[in-house]
Amino acid sequence: MHPGVTPLVEVEDLHVHFGAARAVDGASLQVAPGEVLALVGESGSGKTTLIRAIQGLQKPTSGEIRVEGTPVDNRSRRQIQMIFHNPAVQMVFQDPTGALNPRQTIYEIVAEGLRIHGQPKDEAERVAQALSRAGLRPPERFFQFYPHEISGGQRQRVVIAGAMVMEPRLLLADEPVASLDASIRGEILALMRHLVDDVGLAILVVTHDLGLAWNIADRVAVMYLGRIVETGPTEQILDDPKHPYTRALLSVVPETREMEQQILVGEIPDPARIPEGCRFHPRCPLLQSGTLPAEISGRCPTDDPGPLAVGATSAAACWAVSMLAADG
Amino acid sequence: MSEPLLSIRDLTITYHGHGEAVPAVRGVSFDIERGGSLGLAGESGCGKSTLANSLLRLLPAGTDVKGQIILDGQDVLNLSPGGLRAVRWTSGAIIFQGALHALNPVQTVGDQIAEPMLVHETAASDSVARDKAIDLLRRVGLPAARADSYPHQLSGGQRQRVLIAMALACDPHLLIADEPTTALDLMVQAQVLALLDDLKQERELTLMFITHDLSVLTYACQRLAIMYAGRIVEEGPAWDVFAGPSHPYTRALAAAFPTIGDVSSRMAPSGLGGDPPTPGNLPQGCPFHPRCPLARDECLVAEPELRSSGIGRSAACILV
Numbered sequence: 001m002h003p004g005v006t007p008l009v010e011v012e013d014l015h016v017h018f019g020a021a022r023a024v025d026g027a028s029l030q031v032a033p034g035e036v037l038a039l040v041g042e043s044g045s046g047k048t049t050l051i052r053a054i055q056g057l058q059k060p061t062s063g064e065i066r067v068e069g070t071p072v073d074n075r076s077r078r079q080i081q082m083i084f085h086n087p088a089v090q091m092v093f094q095d096p097t098g099a100l101n102p103r104q105t106i107y108e109i110v111a112e113g114l115r116i117h118g119q120p121k122d123e124a125e126r127v128a129q130a131l132s133r134a135g136l137r138p139p140e141r142f143f144q145f146y147p148h149e150i151s152g153g154q155r156q157r158v159v160i161a162g163a164m165v166m167e168p169r170l171l172l173a174d175e176p177v178a179s180l181d182a183s184i185r186g187e188i189l190a191l192m193r194h195l196v197d198d199v200g201l202a203i204l205v206v207t208h209d210l211g212l213a214w215n216i217a218d219r220v221a222v223m224y225l226g227r228i229v230e231t232g233p234t235e236q237i238l239d240d241p242k243h244p245y246t247r248a249l250l251s252v253v254p255e256t257r258e259m260e261q262q263i264l265v266g267e268i269p270d271p272a273r274i275p276e277g278c279r280f281h282p283r284c285p286l287l288q289s290g291t292l293p294a295e296i297s298g299r300c301p302t303d304d305p306g307p308l309a310v311g312a313t314s315a316a317a318c319w320a321v322s323m324l325a326a327d328g
Numbered sequence: 329m330s331e332p333l334l335s336i337r338d339l340t341i342t343y344h345g346h347g348e349a350v351p352a353v354r355g356v357s358f359d360i361e362r363g364g365s366l367g368l369a370g371e372s373g374c375g376k377s378t379l380a381n382s383l384l385r386l387l388p389a390g391t392d393v394k395g396q397i398i399l400d401g402q403d404v405l406n407l408s409p410g411g412l413r414a415v416r417w418t419s420g421a422i423i424f425q426g427a428l429h430a431l432n433p434v435q436t437v438g439d440q441i442a443e444p445m446l447v448h449e450t451a452a453s454d455s456v457a458r459d460k461a462i463d464l465l466r467r468v469g470l471p472a473a474r475a476d477s478y479p480h481q482l483s484g485g486q487r488q489r490v491l492i493a494m495a496l497a498c499d500p501h502l503l504i505a506d507e508p509t510t511a512l513d514l515m516v517q518a519q520v521l522a523l524l525d526d527l528k529q530e531r532e533l534t535l536m537f538i539t540h541d542l543s544v545l546t547y548a549c550q551r552l553a554i555m556y557a558g559r560i561v562e563e564g565p566a567w568d569v570f571a572g573p574s575h576p577y578t579r580a581l582a583a584a585f586p587t588i589g590d591v592s593s594r595m596a597p598s599g600l601g602g603d604p605p606t607p608g609n610l611p612q613g614c615p616f617h618p619r620c621p622l623a624r625d626e627c628l629v630a631e632p633e634l635r636s637s638g639i640g641r642s643a644a645c646i647l648v
Contacts, residue, residue: 042513043484151603181371182540182584183619186599193595208513211543214588215597238588252518253588254543263518267483 005032006069008170008202009054009089012310014063016049020272023049025226026063026307031170036196036203038213038234040249041223044268047206050223051172054204055091068169087117090163092173096155096180100147106131107143110161117166130165133199134158135191153184160191164199171195173205177212189215210253214238219313222246225268225279227307232314243316244286277301278319286320296323331401332359333501333534334383334420339395341378341387350608352378354558355395360502360551365528365535367545367566369581370555371604376538377425379555380504383536384416400501417444417498423491425507430491431479437490438462438475444497464493468523485516492523496531503528504536509544521548542578543585546570554578557605557615560634564641574643576620614645622647 007030016024024046031037041047052058054065064071067086090113093099100109110127114120131139134157147155156176163171176192177185193216195201207213213220213234220237222230222245230243241247248262262285269275275282281300286292292300296319305317316322341353353375360366368376381387383397385404397404400419407415424430432440441464442457444450451457462472468489479487488508495503505524509517525548528535537549545552545566552569554562554577562575573579580600586593602619605611611618613628620627626646637643 042515153599153601153603181604182542182581183371183600184603186584186597187601188599189597190599193597210514210588211586214586214594216595235594249514250588252514254541254547254585261518261522263522264515267485267516 007032007066008068009204010064010066011050011054012064012066013307014050014053014065015061016046016053016058017061022226022271022274024053024060025271025274027223027226027228028307028310028312029221029228029231030311031202031204033169033202034196034200035218036193036205036216038217038220039204039206039223040208040210040213040220041206042208042268044225044271045223046226046271047223048174051174051204051206055089055172087113087166088169090166090168090171092159092163092171092176094175094179096152096159097147099159100155102147104146105143106136106145106147106150106158109147109158110165113162113166126165127161130161131158133164133195134161135187135194136161152180153187156180156184156188157191160188160195164195164201169200169202171201171203173203175207175209176205178207178209186215192216210238210250222249225274226271227279227317229280229308229318230316231308231312236314242321243280243318244284244320245280246316248285277303278305278317280318286318292320296320299323330362333362333364333400334360334536335396335398336383337396337398339379339382339393339397341375341382341394342392343378343388344390344392348608349392351610352558352607353382356555356558356560357395358553358560358563360534360536362501362534363528363532364551365537365549367537367539367549367552368555369538369540369542369545369552371540373604373607374555375558375607376555377506380422380506380536380538383502383504384420384422385412386422413448417448418450418500420502420504421495421498421500422504422506423488423495423508425510431487433479436476436478437482438465441465441475441490441494441497444494448498450498461493461497464496465490467496467527468493469519485512485519488512488516488520489523492520492527496527499531500533502534502536504538506538508537508539510539510541517544524548540581541585542570542581554581557610558607559615559631559644561616561645562637562641562643563634564638568638568641574637574641574648575616575645576622576647577616578643580619 128139251259343350441461445457552566583598617623617627632644634642637648
């Protein structure tokens, strides 16, 4: 991200705990205007809880979330609700069929957000513009259709139009193509990238699909057990990952078959029992390889490498990465 | 060459509902050699799951199935009920998609794995079946104590492992996996694929894998068959088909999964407009022509047959 640009969203040292379970445990990230950040992680990494907190649907235990520079007092329920209703932040869900009311016309579906926020006089124009931006042209042709009368790809475009009609600056997208057929996937991703390039939208997309990140993201943040463990520009993270967890994830993407597979044993630990030291150390292939010098391997089980610095543009939370880099 | 384990000839499957005939599979033929693996790919509604279910005659009553299915030397479509029972689980077993719904929520997973052995009398007693169920659980990477767990106590990946153990209960020769990894995370998907590969080697299993994710199939299978509108439109060695598709539809499917590091796909997602056709209302000529970037007038005349498109490869497109 460029210095001097106010991020649309800043998340600083966010914690969301559910009893003993630390679902989000010190996560920080920023999204700048006009960029796509892919938040990558497996089930149980805390990525969905993190974006629910940004939407105001989940009260943080501690930490700060700022939207367009305005801090949100996390103790005030009213202000949390305000962010949720902030039209600058809109959400796109996974399953377009479930997200659309089958008894509403496309026009009514797209106009709904406008009506909740007070009916503008130019409603029809704005609905037409949103449909057109989502690639449904000419927009008037779609006004009277019902969801079952259009294709799966068009339905996901309607979901996006329903978000775009609010003229948001940030779109939060949770696995936006996971439930779509392979052939539709590409057209929806192309649309999302087009909105960023042409309208200046920013997108925070949550996914476990690294191919999606390669297709549309400027930056990638990798989440493991409540924290961002590596972040950086997409090319760097996907071409030359540093953190052993990111390296393992990339090695098992079926599309990168030149890499030697590092299949991790077991699943992400229970967030109520986050391991001591580095939270990844019990599954870390680098530590298990026995190739690390003793002054590094001795720290992994006992010392937490800590969360990434707030505002870090390229970093990995790993003793081996930071200590070997310090040695040159 | 020995006889293939599975041989399908001119398979046609038509559903009848609401007074109309819906052709789901329209003349499919292929073989899978013993110990081989075939990946069947295609979009929702292309007929791939219908085809898989037909192999063990698991389709709803009243479905019209024509053609021939020879599995393990048995003529599946002409078997007596007793013969059919013997084929199910022992000749071929299915790992269903949706690991949660395929398991009984009120029965322990150990009992569920033991059940087919008792029903098919491949285990002499309850205790033999239970011991074997525990062996299978260990083999798929779960501790023996998990035998007493209920499905809701397991993670998605663990449930998928239980379904694999269950499918192996009667030592089948053919394992049919219908979207076995679709709902799973990347790392768990890799674990399950590696497990299936190990089991295949160790038990000389023949695999048939079904998913819409071409990249997973390419990794997991020796051969690929691409289905569109109830037919196979391309078939051949997996990596050749994925890396150098002959049919425009395969090309679009393959391009949907970018190769990370390939600069041509960076910031350039690739898709295919439109929806697959409705089975009851197929376009004239080549059913792919309304979505095909290379379609020309001849494509509307007749539906192309599969023809050779390289060594061990075929594709159904007039441009091949």
